[in-house]
Each structure stands twice: as structure tokens, then as C-alpha cells.
Amino acid sequence: MADYKFDTLSLHAGQSPDARFGSRAVPIHQTTSYVFDSTEHAAALFNMEVGGHIYSRLTNPTVAVLEQRLAALDGGVAAIATASGMSALFVTVLALCSAGDHIVSSSQMYGANINLFEHTLKRYGIETSFVPPNDPTAIAEAIRPNTKMVFGEVIGNPGMDIMDVPAVAKITQAAGIPLVIDATFNTPWMVKPIELGANVVIHSLTKWMGGHGIALGGAVIDGGNFDWGQNDKFPMLTTPHFGYQGAILWEEFGPAALSVRIRTEGMMNVGPCMSPQNAFYILQGLETLGLRMEKHMSNTVAMLEFLVGHEQIAWVKHPSLPDHPDHDTAMRLMPKGQGSIIACGIKGGRDAGRAFIESVQLASHLANVGDAKTLVIHPGSTTHSHLTSEAMASAGLTDDLIRISVGLEDQKDIIDDFKQALRTAGKLTSTQAKGSGA
Incomplete structure (x- = not known):
């Protein structure tokens, strides 16, 4: 053409x-x-x-x-x-x-x-x-x-x-x-x-x-x-x-x-x-790819602002964040946006992560990414569960890692859903801490 x-x-x-x-x-x-x-x-x-x-x-x-x-x-x-x-x-x-x-x-x-x-x-x-x-x-x-x-x-x-x-x-x-x-x-x-x-x-x-x-x-x-x-x-x-x-x-x-x-x-x-x-x-x-990617990127920025520093989040990994080890490379290669996948760890480890995933109401728990809808999953027990412990470590997989595929819903609705799910996960973490005498 x-x-x-x-x-x-x-x-x-x-x-x-x-x-x-x-x-x-x-x-x-x-x-x-x-x-x-x-x-x-x-x-x-x-x-x-x-x-x-x-x-x-x-x-x-x-x-x-x-x-x-x-x-x-x-x-x-x-x-x-x-x-x-x-x-x-x-x-x-x-x-x-x-x-x-x-x-x-x-x-x-x-x-x-x-x-x-x-x-x-x-x-x-x-x-x-x-x-x-x-x-x-x-x-x-x-x-x-x-x-x-x-x-x-x-x-x-x-x-x-x-x-x-x-x-x-x-x-x-x-x-x-x-x-x-x-x-x-x-x-x-x-x-x-x-x-x-x-x-x-x-x-x-x-x-x-x-x-x-x-x-x-x-x-x-x-x-x-x-x-x-x-x-x-x-x-x-x-x-x-x-x-x-x-x-x-x-x-x-x-x-x-x-x-x-x-x-x-x-x-x-x-x-x-x-x-x-x-x-x-x-x-x-494909006809709407450009429009959708712009929305994916703006929603991802909003989600990162919400997750970084949240009291229930242990860590957040995304190439746009300055503490990402490949941040400079990502910004050089992809100035328009660095992807709509976020990896994060929820305080309380796998059990808290499970509670979070089972508590989301808007986000979907399934083995896909890149959907118009927001998706969440625990890769260590699903998409990468067949890997050996050595392969998981080599792949950068930790037990608490949650993968988020940010969708096209209204930013406030996605964040509100995550707020209530994190509250549930936080209650579990608090209960565990009390039970251990911490």
C-alpha cells in the first residue's frame, strides 16, 4: 500500500x-x-x-x-x-x-x-x-x-x-x-x-x-x-x-x-x-488495535499509581517503573508504552494471593492475557506450574507473583475491584499474623 x-x-x-x-x-x-x-x-x-x-x-x-x-x-x-x-x-x-x-x-x-x-x-x-x-x-x-x-x-x-x-x-x-x-x-x-x-x-x-x-x-x-x-x-x-x-x-x-x-x-x-x-x-x-493499546496503556499507568506503595502490596514490577532493572532499555525501545501486564506480590504470600484472586469481582481469573477485560492469575500454580523449581527461579517466578493483564474497563472500576479484593487478602494476612503471635 x-x-x-x-x-x-x-x-x-x-x-x-x-x-x-x-x-x-x-x-x-x-x-x-x-x-x-x-x-x-x-x-x-x-x-x-x-x-x-x-x-x-x-x-x-x-x-x-x-x-x-x-x-x-x-x-x-x-x-x-x-x-x-x-x-x-x-x-x-x-x-x-x-x-x-x-x-x-x-x-x-x-x-x-x-x-x-x-x-x-x-x-x-x-x-x-x-x-x-x-x-x-x-x-x-x-x-x-x-x-x-x-x-x-x-x-x-x-x-x-x-x-x-x-x-x-x-x-x-x-x-x-x-x-x-x-x-x-x-x-x-x-x-x-x-x-x-x-x-x-x-x-x-x-x-x-x-x-x-x-x-x-x-x-x-x-x-x-x-x-x-x-x-x-x-x-x-x-x-x-x-x-x-x-x-x-x-x-x-x-x-x-x-x-x-x-x-x-x-x-x-x-x-x-x-x-x-x-x-x-x-x-x-486489528481494526481497533491502536485505539485499544492507547487505552491499555493509560489504564496501566493508573493501576501502577494505585499499586505502588499500597499497604498490601509487597512489590510491583513493570518496565515503566524506574526501579525495573531494564527500565532504560524499555523506555528506549518502547517510548509509546511498556505493556499492559503488571507483576506484583501480595503481602502474605501464596495464601494471600489466592484470597485476592478469589475475591475479585470485575477482573476475571483465567489463563489468557491481552483481553479487553482485566485478567488475573497466579502463574506459579497455573501457566508455569510444570516447570522445575530451578526453571521457575530462572524465569523470575516467585511464589507470591500475581500477573495482572490490565483491560479496557473504566479505571475507577478496576481500581475499586482491586481495593476490595486486597482488603480481603489483608484480613487473611492479619489473621495469620495474630495466629503466629507476631
């Missing part, structure tokens, strides 16, 4: 009004497959000689609009929409790594990501070294000759440690390997990792990008800024493809070679495709 701004791209990128009926909204193409014009046309599609649709596991017109919009918002050359954020990460690893390869990953991130790297991929001969995301020196030292990618989250989940993407990008560029960034917690409204030197961006579209909590989805954004032919580390892109008449994807598709590999292997052979209905739902969310 023309050089449109973010909010305009959120509404228009990837779509023109339907040519046949003039529909302004994106039509839902709820179909599995597509009629070929002829046998020659079918063969040309399968050989990637012409564009078009074959089967909705590979491409679908509704999903294609979403993919083009996502690529435009993040500044990539192409995007692949998947059934979930986890499947987006998996097909990326599948395209870059084989048995005997190595990954350097952040140690402080979503529990399922850790599980994938530490356990699932290990079964298939892919080893991972976990290092602090905010220590570029440790990342550089962990890279080996067989390392095929460095992976991290801009804002770690749930500890909110910040990866200095430009600093790490210099390291991966020197090593001749791609930097893969999970940008779920920031969205391209806050920061575009590709502009900072990242090569691939992963999103769980289920979160802020959709924003409504009604559709699962993920995406891989191909930055198109990595030279896959600079070394012999990526033969899957620089040697004849096992299908498609032995095409060499780097020669045939240039900057978009990785996205083609993901579509022709990950989507074809594993099949984590997004449904057209979910693509439609997520497109509706």
Missing part, C-alpha cells in the same frame, strides 16, 4: 472491496478447496508457477488478507497465519533447525515456550541453551557453531524482563544466524522488532492483536532481511527443496524464502492452519 500510518494499515492493508459483490467487509471464505480452471492450471499451482489457492491448509482468501495486514503492520515481507502462537513458533523452528542443531533462548518467557525447547525439541535432537534475555554477553557466549537461531520475547512473560533487541541483533548478525522474536506482549503498535534488527517475529494473535478473547491464532512475520546464502547453515533454503521440482527457495523467492519454506513444509506437512472464521475475528480486532 501507499505509505499509510499504523491505524490506516490496521483497517485497510491486504484488502480491497470485493470485486464481485462490492463487500466492504472481508468476506469469510469458509471452504476447504478451490476449483481449478484446467489441468494445466492445477499443475501450475502445485508447482508454484502461478499464484492462487489450492487447499485451505496452505492458503485461504480470508486468511490471506490477515497475513498481508500483519506483514504490513510489522514491516515484514510476508506472514504466515497459524492456529495458535505455539504452532507459529513450532513451524519456525521446523523451518530452521534439524536434529543435531542448537538454539539459544531466553530463560525468562512463557512456560509453554520453555517446555517446547527444553523437552519436546530435545526428543528430536535439537538442544537449547537458556540465558538471561537482558544479558547480551551471555547470549553471545552461548552461541555455538551449530546454533541456528536466537529466540526471545521483547517483554518476558510473566517477569517482564526486556531483551535489548538491537544489541542482540548485532550479535546474531555477526554469527550469521537469525534473531527470532516473540512480540506478543508488545504488538507492533509499541515496537516493531524487525526495524530493530530482528529477522523473524512471532505473535500469539489470541492476545492483544485480536483483543476480544474469542479466537485462537498465531503468526510468523518474515522480516525478509536475512541473507540465507551467506553460509551453509540453512541448506533447507539454499539447496533443492524435496518437493516443487527441486526449487532452491533462496534463489526462487529471495527475501521471502523462509515464509515459503514454512508454508510448503510446516503448513503442508504439519497443518496448523488458521480457520477462515478465526481470521475474520482477528481482523476485527
